[in-house]
Amino acid sequence: MERSTAGTTAMIRADDLSKSYKRTQAVSRLGFAVDAGQICALLGPNGAGKTSTMRMLLGLAFPDTGSAQILGQPVGLGAEVLGRVGVLIDGPAFVPHLTGTRNLKLLWSATRRAWPPPALDDALDLAGLGPAIDRKVKGYSAGMKQRLMLAQALMRAPDALILDEPANGLDPAEVRSLREHLGALARRGAAVLVSSHQLAEVQQLATHIVVMNLGRLVTAGPLADLLGDAGAHRVQVDDPQRAAAVLRRMPGVAAVTADDTGLVVTAPGAPSRALVQALVTAGIGVMSIQQVSRSLEEVFLDMTDGQAAHAAR
Numbered sequence: 001m002e003r004s005t006a007g008t009t010a011m012i013r014a015d016d017l018s019k020s021y022k023r024t025q026a027v028s029r030l031g032f033a034v035d036a037g038q039i040c041a042l043l044g045p046n047g048a049g050k051t052s053t054m055r056m057l058l059g060l061a062f063p064d065t066g067s068a069q070i071l072g073q074p075v076g077l078g079a080e081v082l083g084r085v086g087v088l089i090d091g092p093a094f095v096p097h098l099t100g101t102r103n104l105k106l107l108w109s110a111t112r113r114a115w116p117p118p119a120l121d122d123a124l125d126l127a128g129l130g131p132a133i134d135r136k137v138k139g140y141s142a143g144m145k146q147r148l149m150l151a152q153a154l155m156r157a158p159d160a161l162i163l164d165e166p167a168n169g170l171d172p173a174e175v176r177s178l179r180e181h182l183g184a185l186a187r188r189g190a191a192v193l194v195s196s197h198q199l200a201e202v203q204q205l206a207t208h209i210v211v212m213n214l215g216r217l218v219t220a221g222p223l224a225d226l227l228g229d230a231g232a233h234r235v236q237v238d239d240p241q242r243a244a245a246v247l248r249r250m251p252g253v254a255a256v257t258a259d260d261t262g263l264v265v266t267a268p269g270a271p272s273r274a275l276v277q278a279l280v281t282a283g284i285g286v287m288s289i290q291q292v293s294r295s296l297e298e299v300f301l302d303m304t305d306g307q308a309a310h311a312a313r
């Protein structure tokens with residue numbers, strides 16, 4: 001099976017993927033891998049290329065360059081390996097006049113395996129539809145349809161999941177239940193790729209992130225590293241004005257701002273001991289220095305310049 005650059009097993013792999021539609025370059029030379037046990041969030045402003053990427057990973061769109069692999073096997077439309085993938089993309093594809101159960105049976109029949117699917121109970125628990133599972137889908141709310149879609153993705157006990165904005169239309173309790181189900185699947189060794197705009201939720205859910213903008217990779221890696229790498233420090237000194245001037249001249253310091261409690265220094269390229277050393281060398285007393293954690297939202301907006309991708313196209 002294909003190995004990722006980290007030396008572990010790559011369950012979902014994009015290699016040098018590109019896709020254009022007429023004059024729009026939707027995805028440009030994108031590469032990343034999701035290993036067993038990881039929950040990777042694919043992030044980017046509207047139009048960044050997330051859905052196009054997922055469509056190529058699922059063999060629903062043909063890449064202009066590069067290739068996609070799932071569980072170490074090349075992906076194409078109808079590839080056998082896709083039977084081991086839980087998919088949510090392009091909105092509900094249900095027959096409205098059939099019940100929830102009949103729709104799940106119909107979708108399962110494509111696998112040519114006997115009903116019921118191996119993880120049906122877990123999937124129905126996530127869907128939480130109760131008796132409505134035996135009512136016609138045309139009477140479902142958008143949230144109920146979304147939950148039924150999630151049930152069809154999970155019922156096959158997939159080894160990999162590719163879910164485009166799975167939390168859309170879910171209420172907070174349902175979002176939490178989804179997080180728990182995906183966490184349980186990842187702990188059992190599944191690889192999960194989810195796209196989302198709900199960054200507070202992603203911060204709780206994901207182990208890894210891939211950020212893209214204008215079709216290109218901005219960054220990829222463990223979430224904890226990314227938030228730690230943001231390198232924000234809160235510094236208390238005896239002469240804030242002079243300290244700010246000293247710090248702003250340091251290499252690796254991106255920004256210095258003052259607030260009621262002292263200075264906030266954003267220094268992705270300078271460890272805290274280097275900041276202290278520079279201040280002490282300049283004769284400034286340092287009372288305290290603390291690393292400040294930043295939210296994924298702050299880091300994401302910095303990385304994408306807070307811009308919508310379509311605005312720059």
Ligand SMILES: Nc1ncnc2c1ncn2[C@@H]1O[C@H](COP(=O)(O)OP(=O)(O)OP(=O)(O)O)[C@@H](O)[C@H]1O
Nearest residue numbers: 021024025026044045046047048049050051052053
């Ligand atoms: N079938 C298509 N035909 C023409 N253009 C397309 C098509 N699919 C996507 N695009 C364009 O490609 C770019 C990337 O779209 P894509 O849907 O992949 O982005 P996204 O990151 O998923 O966006 P969102 O967050 O809004 O869902 C956009 O400019 C979009 O308009």
